[in-house]
Amino acid sequence: MDENVSTHYSGPVCPLPLTHTGQIVMGHGSGGKLSQDLIQRVFLPSFDNPALRAGDDAALVLPNQSTRLAISTDSHVVWPLFFPGGDIGSLAVCGTVNDVAMLGAEPLYLTAGFILEEGLQLEILERVVASMHLAASEAGVQIVAGDTKVVQKGKADLLYINTTGVGLIRPGVEIGGANAHPGDLVILSGPIGDHGISVLEARGELGFESHIQSDIAPLNHLVSAMLQVSDQVHVLRDPTRGGVATTLNEIAVQSQVSIILNEGSLPIRPAVAAACEMLGFDPLYLANEGKLIALVGRSDGERVLQTMRLTRYGEESQIIGEIKDTPQGRVLMKTILGSTRIVDVLAGEMLPRIC
Amino acid sequence: MDENVSTHYSGPVCPLPLTHTGQIVMGHGSGGKLSQDLIQRVFLPSFDNPALRAGDDAALVLPNQSTRLAISTDSHVVWPLFFPGGDIGSLAVCGTVNDVAMLGAEPLYLTAGFILEEGLQLEILERVVASMHLAASEAGVQIVAGDTKVVQKGKADLLYINTTGVGLIRPGVEIGGANAHPGDLVILSGPIGDHGISVLEARGELGFESHIQSDIAPLNHLVSAMLQVSDQVHVLRDPTRGGVATTLNEIAVQSQVSIILNEGSLPIRPAVAAACEMLGFDPLYLANEGKLIALVGRSDGERVLQTMRLTRYGEESQIIGEIKDTPQGRVLMKTILGSTRIVDVLAGEMLPRIC
Numbered sequence: 001m002d003e004n005v006s007t008h009y010s011g012p013v014c015p016l017p018l019t020h021t022g023q024i025v026m027g028h029g030s031g032g033k034l035s036q037d038l039i040q041r042v043f044l045p046s047f048d049n050p051a052l053r054a055g056d057d058a059a060l061v062l063p064n065q066s067t068r069l070a071i072s073t074d075s076h077v078v079w080p081l082f083f084p085g086g087d088i089g090s091l092a093v094c095g096t097v098n099d100v101a102m103l104g105a106e107p108l109y110l111t112a113g114f115i116l117e118e119g120l121q122l123e124i125l126e127r128v129v130a131s132m133h134l135a136a137s138e139a140g141v142q143i144v145a146g147d148t149k150v151v152q153k154g155k156a157d158l159l160y161i162n163t164t165g166v167g168l169i170r171p172g173v174e175i176g177g178a179n180a181h182p183g184d185l186v187i188l189s190g191p192i193g194d195h196g197i198s199v200l201e202a203r204g205e206l207g208f209e210s211h212i213q214s215d216i217a218p219l220n221h222l223v224s225a226m227l228q229v230s231d232q233v234h235v236l237r238d239p240t241r242g243g244v245a246t247t248l249n250e251i252a253v254q255s256q257v258s259i260i261l262n263e264g265s266l267p268i269r270p271a272v273a274a275a276c277e278m279l280g281f282d283p284l285y286l287a288n289e290g291k292l293i294a295l296v297g298r299s300d301g302e303r304v305l306q307t308m309r310l311t312r313y314g315e316e317s318q319i320i321g322e323i324k325d326t327p328q329g330r331v332l333m334k335t336i337l338g339s340t341r342i343v344d345v346l347a348g349e350m351l352p353r354i355c
Numbered sequence: 356m357d358e359n360v361s362t363h364y365s366g367p368v369c370p371l372p373l374t375h376t377g378q379i380v381m382g383h384g385s386g387g388k389l390s391q392d393l394i395q396r397v398f399l400p401s402f403d404n405p406a407l408r409a410g411d412d413a414a415l416v417l418p419n420q421s422t423r424l425a426i427s428t429d430s431h432v433v434w435p436l437f438f439p440g441g442d443i444g445s446l447a448v449c450g451t452v453n454d455v456a457m458l459g460a461e462p463l464y465l466t467a468g469f470i471l472e473e474g475l476q477l478e479i480l481e482r483v484v485a486s487m488h489l490a491a492s493e494a495g496v497q498i499v500a501g502d503t504k505v506v507q508k509g510k511a512d513l514l515y516i517n518t519t520g521v522g523l524i525r526p527g528v529e530i531g532g533a534n535a536h537p538g539d540l541v542i543l544s545g546p547i548g549d550h551g552i553s554v555l556e557a558r559g560e561l562g563f564e565s566h567i568q569s570d571i572a573p574l575n576h577l578v579s580a581m582l583q584v585s586d587q588v589h590v591l592r593d594p595t596r597g598g599v600a601t602t603l604n605e606i607a608v609q610s611q612v613s614i615i616l617n618e619g620s621l622p623i624r625p626a627v628a629a630a631c632e633m634l635g636f637d638p639l640y641l642a643n644e645g646k647l648i649a650l651v652g653r654s655d656g657e658r659v660l661q662t663m664r665l666t667r668y669g670e671e672s673q674i675i676g677e678i679k680d681t682p683q684g685r686v687l688m689k690t691i692l693g694s695t696r697i698v699d700v701l702a703g704e705m706l707p708r709i710c
Contacts, residue, residue, distance in 0.1 A: 021477075022476060022477050022478070023474050023475065023476060023477060024471045024472070024473060024474065024475040024476075024477065024480065024505055025473060025505070026473055026505050026507070027505075028471065028503060028505050029471070029503055029504045029505030029506075035503060038503060039501075039503075042477070042480055042481055042484055043484060043501055043503075046484045046485060046487065046488035047467070047484070047487075047488065047491075047497075047498040047501065049497045049498070049499060051464075051497065051499040051500070052497075052498065052499050052500065052501070058500065059464070059466075059499035059500040061463070061464050061497075061499055061521075063422065063424065063463055063464075063521070063523045064421065064422060064523065066419065066421050066422070067418065067419060067421070067422045069418065069521070071464060071466060071499055071500050071521060072466070072500055073466035073467070073468045073500050073501065073502050073517070073519055074468065074502045075468040075469070075470050075502055075504045075517055076504075077470060077504045077506050077510075108416070108418055109406075109414070109416050109418075109426060111414075111426060111427070111428035111519050112402070112428070113428045113429065113430035113468075113517045113519070114430070115430050115432060115470070115515055116379045116383065116384070117379070118379060118380060118381055119378055119379065120378065120379040121377065121378060121379075122376075122377050122378060122379065122397070123377070125379065125397055126397055129397055129398060129401045129402070130401055132401065132402075133401035133402065136402075142402075142404045142406065142407075142416075143402040143404070143407065144404060144406040144407050144414035144416055144426055145406070145407065145413065145414040145426050145427055145428050145519075146394075146398055146402065146407070146428065147428050147429045147430055147517075148383060148384055148390060148393060148394075148398075149384045149430045149431075149432045149515075149708075149710075150379055150380070150381050150382075150383050150384030150707070151384075151432050151512060151515075151708060152381070152707070152708075154509065155432075155511065155512040156510065156511060157506060157510040160470055160504075160506075160515070162428070162430055162468045162502075162517035162519075164428055164466050164468070164500075164517075164519035166416075166418070166424070166426060166521060168418045168419065352505070352507070353504075353506060353507075
């Protein structure tokens with residue numbers, strides 16, 4: 001990030017120094033700039049390999065000549081455990097199912113690793129596990145391996161769940177963050193920000209009743225439907241931590257293209273927009289857990305859009321922008337007032353422990 | 356577990372009620388009886404599927420006709436993070452590499468999910484990541500996907516790591532806890548209890564200097580060597596949480612056989628034996644992180660044993676017992692005094708947060 005551009009930063013105000021403090025701060029878990037910083041400084045130098053370096057939601061690996069797998073992992077520390085529209089269990093399953101699906105893979109297997117705090121009510125664990133079961137059933141994945149660790153009271157916050165997913169990529173499917181082409185259309189599968197606002201409401205930090213439910217949903221069947229009607233789906237990504245803005249920036253860098261958004265086309269529920277205005281949040285940075293962004297060859301755009309709208313989780317899909325050659329690695333937004341502004345990645349931490 | 360047998364219980368004294376308290380207690384993370392109880396009551400009813408039900412260290416799955424994969428997951432909450440011979444990083448890599456290898460699979464890919472406590476010194480994370488890198492390099496596995504979450508100070512204990520591993524099972528390899536045959540020999544790859552004692556020493560709970568180092572090691576190359584010289588390796592299992600006693604009980608139940616141990620053949624370092632005597636621990640229940648138990652057809656036993664002894668982590672391998680038909684599902688030990696006693700699974704929690 002060069003100095004010139006960072007002065008144009010238009011996202012939420014960053015409450016944390018980006019300098020190397022020598023300590024982990026909440027922003028290192030934001031999915032934004034500090035997370036990327038940590039990956040670049042600590043993880044990539046040690047763990048470097050092509051699958052990891054690709055920087056997609058899931059890693060693409062080839063255990064043998066006839067098999068391409070997508071593998072993804074996420075630890076879930078959302079607080080509170082239950083919120084309108086979902087809980088840590090549905091989140092843990094859908095989050096990982098979706099990451100695997102974003103390589104165009106069919107998610108098949110999940111593992112579940114629980115870290116439980118001593119004294120946790122068994123009834124809470126049972127509710128979470130039942131919710132995981134429901135979500136896994138809907139997605140059609142099996143939870144094939146598990147692990148449970150218990151730590152002393154005060155060494156966790158009730159429970160944390162890691163899920164890791166493995167999926168199979170069918171022959172001919174070639175999807176990844178580096179595959180965007182100038183001319184591609186950007187499709188978003190529905191309104192943004194619902195998850196973030198629902199968790200805020202559950203925390204009692206909203207100040208009013210929004211009636212917004214988290215959008216948590218498994219998106220693999222939506223992806224299947226899209227791949228059945230088009231071989232021009234180039235990029236898929238779910239805009240979770242860091243929101244649509246951060247996700248699109250990642251794609252712009254990976255593909256070395258420019259992404260132009262039309263502010264007027266962005267689907268946002270009025271209640272979410274109102275909450276954001278009151279709280280000073282930009283919905284472009286709010287986490288979503290049941291939405292995807294697809295970059296699709298222009299000729300197939302309308303067909304893919306109509307197909308998405310016929311599915312349960314894609315009814316409100318919209319074309320929100322397009323891909324250009326330059327400025328490479330940048331996301332720009334044409335505002336409803338007619339101006340153009342740079343949309344940067346999330347800088348600090350807007351909502352900790354959102355997933 | 357019927358009443359009659361539990362009165363013969365010969366393991367460490369159980370400090371926790373086995374009744375359903377409605378709350379999670381430390382013993383639910385022990386890998387012993389309470390862990391099994393939790394799996395039976397909470398996880399299996401919701402997540403039931405053949406791979407999970409098999410109850411092996413890794414799940415065997417078939418994403419397509421030509422591919423058999425082993426998948427395993429473990430969250431690591433060991434305390435302290437650093438101890439003689441290892442740390443949470445080497446543990447996280449080797450623990451999962453070994454679980455995958457225990458299906459006879461070649462471990463290929465790992466994922467790493469970090470939960471970091473706000474305020475963690477970056478230097479600690481860097482040391483842990485460097486240790487993971489070293490262990491992964493030795494094992495020959497790639498860390499292909501990662502995730503980092505940060506929780507507020509006081510909501511974790513510096514850092515927790517989940518690792519999930521995926522390995523490929525070569526054609527012809529058929530290894531699993533249900534494959535023990537009467538007549539098989541039981542081989543243990545070296546002295547037991549080192550890991551448990553090394554962590555106790557790091558906690559300052561030993562009361563003297565044992566100079567015992569954790570046995571943390573990746574065992575996949577040892578397994579490869581064994582499979583190259585024999586097609587009669589029926590069961591492999593690494594005796595981690597719950598120790599050799601609990602692991603053998605699991606196999607005895609899965610295969611519906613009896614396992615007869617010879618106490619005099621059990622390799623235990625004098626310092627570990629001394630520590631156990633002072634502390635009232637039974638080394639059969641201490642965790643190991645670089646040992647495996649192999650059940651091998653009698654005709655191949657000596658060849659496998661000699662092969663193991665030629666490898667780095669199998670030099671001190673011993674035949675420690677054999678498999679009989681009855682009593683089904685039981686582990687018995689012929690003591691050095693000539694009597695026979697039942698060896699049960701770990702009941703409560705001997706050493707919390709050992710892995």
